[in-house]
Amino acid sequence: xxxxxxxxxxxxxxxxxxxxxxxxxxxxxxxxxxxxxxxxxxxxxxxxxxxxxxxxxxxxxxxxxxxxxxxxxxxxxxxxxxxxxxxxxxxxxxxxxxxxxxxxxxxxxxxxxxxxxxxxxxxxxxxxxxxxxxxxxxxxxxxxxxxxxxxxxxxxxxxxxxxxxxxxxxxxxxxxxxxxxxxxxxxxxxxxxxxxxxxxxxxxxxxxxxxxxxxxxxxxxxxxxxxxxxxxxxxxxxxxxxxxxxxxxxxxxxxxxxxxxxxxxx
Amino acid sequence: xxxxxxxxxxxxxxxxxxxxxxxxxxxxxxxxxxxxxxxxxxxxxxxxxxxxxxxxxxxxxxxxxxxxxxxxxxxxxxxxxxxxxxxxxxxxxxxxxxxxxxxxxxxxxxxxxxxxxxxxxxxxxxxxxxxxxxxxxxxxxxxxxxxxxxxxxxxxxxxxxxxxxxxxxxxxxxxxxxxxxxxxxxxxxxxxxxxxxxxxxxxxxxxxxxxxxxxxxxxxxxxxxxxxxxxxxxxxxxxxxxxxxxxxxxxxxxxxxxxxxxxxxx
Numbered sequence: 001x002x003x004x005x006x007x008x009x010x011x012x013x014x015x016x017x018x019x020x021x022x023x024x025x026x027x028x029x030x031x032x033x034x035x036x037x038x039x040x041x042x043x044x045x046x047x048x049x050x051x052x053x054x055x056x057x058x059x060x061x062x063x064x065x066x067x068x069x070x071x072x073x074x075x076x077x078x079x080x081x082x083x084x085x086x087x088x089x090x091x092x093x094x095x096x097x098x099x100x101x102x103x104x105x106x107x108x109x110x111x112x113x114x115x116x117x118x119x120x121x122x123x124x125x126x127x128x129x130x131x132x133x134x135x136x137x138x139x140x141x142x143x144x145x146x147x148x149x150x151x152x153x154x155x156x157x158x159x160x161x162x163x164x165x166x167x168x169x170x171x172x173x174x175x176x177x178x179x180x181x182x183x184x185x186x187x188x189x190x191x192x193x194x195x196x197x198x199x200x201x202x203x204x205x206x207x208x209x210x211x212x213x214x215x216x217x218x219x220x221x222x223x224x225x226x227x228x229x230x231x232x233x234x235x236x237x238x239x240x241x242x243x244x245x246x247x248x249x250x251x252x253x254x255x256x257x258x259x260x261x262x263x264x265x266x
Numbered sequence: 267x268x269x270x271x272x273x274x275x276x277x278x279x280x281x282x283x284x285x286x287x288x289x290x291x292x293x294x295x296x297x298x299x300x301x302x303x304x305x306x307x308x309x310x311x312x313x314x315x316x317x318x319x320x321x322x323x324x325x326x327x328x329x330x331x332x333x334x335x336x337x338x339x340x341x342x343x344x345x346x347x348x349x350x351x352x353x354x355x356x357x358x359x360x361x362x363x364x365x366x367x368x369x370x371x372x373x374x375x376x377x378x379x380x381x382x383x384x385x386x387x388x389x390x391x392x393x394x395x396x397x398x399x400x401x402x403x404x405x406x407x408x409x410x411x412x413x414x415x416x417x418x419x420x421x422x423x424x425x426x427x428x429x430x431x432x433x434x435x436x437x438x439x440x441x442x443x444x445x446x447x448x449x450x451x452x453x454x455x456x457x458x459x460x461x462x463x464x465x466x467x468x469x470x471x472x473x474x475x476x477x478x479x480x481x482x483x484x485x486x487x488x489x490x491x492x493x494x495x496x497x498x499x500x501x502x503x504x505x506x507x508x509x510x511x512x513x514x515x516x517x518x519x520x521x522x523x524x525x526x527x528x529x530x531x532x
Contacts, residue, residue, distance in 0.1 A: 155421035188455070188479060189454070191479075191480075191488070192488060194488065213457075214455065221457075222459055
């Protein structure tokens with residue numbers, strides 16, 4: 001089982017990021033702690049110095065399992081379901097630019113908050129059509145890249161909160177390169193059973209996030225990570241287990257406690 | 267162990283209420299299902315027909331363990347920490363009127379969302395001072411009534427999210443008739459350990475809410491209610507265990523499943 005942790009490639013107000021600040025320094029820290037990879041949260045790929053990023057990753061032999069895109073929503077208010085056509089198009093263009101660097105890094109692209117929330121002036125049907133259209137566009141324009149839709153708890157969005165609705169959405173979409181991302185923090189609020197939902201979604205999820213029930217590092221809350229990781233083994237999950245956590249009590253302690261806990265629980 | 271369920275005494279947009287609508291009919295239903303009491307969510311006591319309410323409760327021999335006050339915030343935007351002095355005073359007056367009917371019904375008064383959220387223009391120190399002042403005012407003007415502050419998860423307020431901060435706040439307040447209300451739905455997000463926090467708060471919590479991890483009836487999610495109820499017995503908790511849940515899949519099924527689950531788990 002390979003473990004990674006989320007690193008923001010630029011300062012962000014989005015709080016569930018364990019690491020911010022100096023990119024090279026943080027990649028080195030993550031490698032030194034013994035992580036097997038580093039997930040990158042990228043607001044806008046055009047702000048990235050890709051040759052520098054690639055050489056830093058290669059120096060520390062850290063693959064990138066996934067590219068997070070939530071900052072494009074949080075910072076730039078881009079959304080697949082905005083009532084304004086130009087915002088929706090801008091969101092799709094942004095995700096396609098994420099897909100380009102994802103392909104270069106052999107990573108998948110996370111579809112989290114970028115899907116937006118149901119706008120009060122739009123019907124649920126319209127909003128779902130916008131989501132489908134946006135994902136069809138992304139998936140067909142980047143056929144070699146995988147996209148992972150993350151069910152997110154009810155407080156952060158009203159579109160796709162649990163694994164079951166995520167799976168139904170995938171059925172409607174009908175694209176092999178679009179799957180799910182399961183996140184234990186959201187699952188703790190939305191799923192009847194964490195291990196049951198992992199089994200239900202087997203074959204249809206591409207990526208896995210861990211955070212404890214309080215969104216701190218695994219071990220800080222009450223999620224039974226021994227069962228969760230054992231269930232991932234049971235279904236032969238071969239992707240990364242990636243920590244998207246609050247930087248608490250501080251970023252360095254959070255990263256250190258994460259890898260220690262995961263190695264203990266597995 | 268005595269079980270109750272929340273009933274709204276008037277229509278509300280606040281969703282975590284198992285029962286709405288016709289008051290007498292719903293009180294009868296709750297009695298018939300075998301609950302030992304009924305918790306009342308009251309937006310404004312002056313809208314209540316108290317003689318009718320009392321006779322209906324007596325007819326079904328249902329005591330009222332607690333009066334919920336959240337609708338005064340959700341519907342009327344009253345808050346202990348509003349920047350406007352007249353709104354804060356209005357909120358205090360409203361809670362004192364809740365305390366009057368609570369005394370008549372031998373119930374306690376819940377301090378939940380009425381505390382508000384930290385307003386961006388105010389310092390945390392100021393907001394905490396407003397909360398202290400409001401509660402001092404309520405507690406001293408109604409010395410025979412008990413008030414229960416509910417730690418509420420981070421998504422609904424940024425003031426008093428967990429049991430530990432609730433206990434610290436009680437220490438600062440120093441009022442014997444103000445304690446905590448513990449709610450398993452919020453605890454599932456905020457506490458390191460549900461049973462650990464129940465033990466930590468022993469003697470200092472007056473009321474207990476149950477809802478499962480997804481806010482449905484107990485048994486619909488993954489909270490270990492056998493351990494939770496056993497821990498309440500272990501610390502000799504003598505208050506009510508009251509269900510504040512979403513009316514899902516429908517209000518009647520939710521109430522029936524609640525009492526069946528609680529009797530099974532205890």
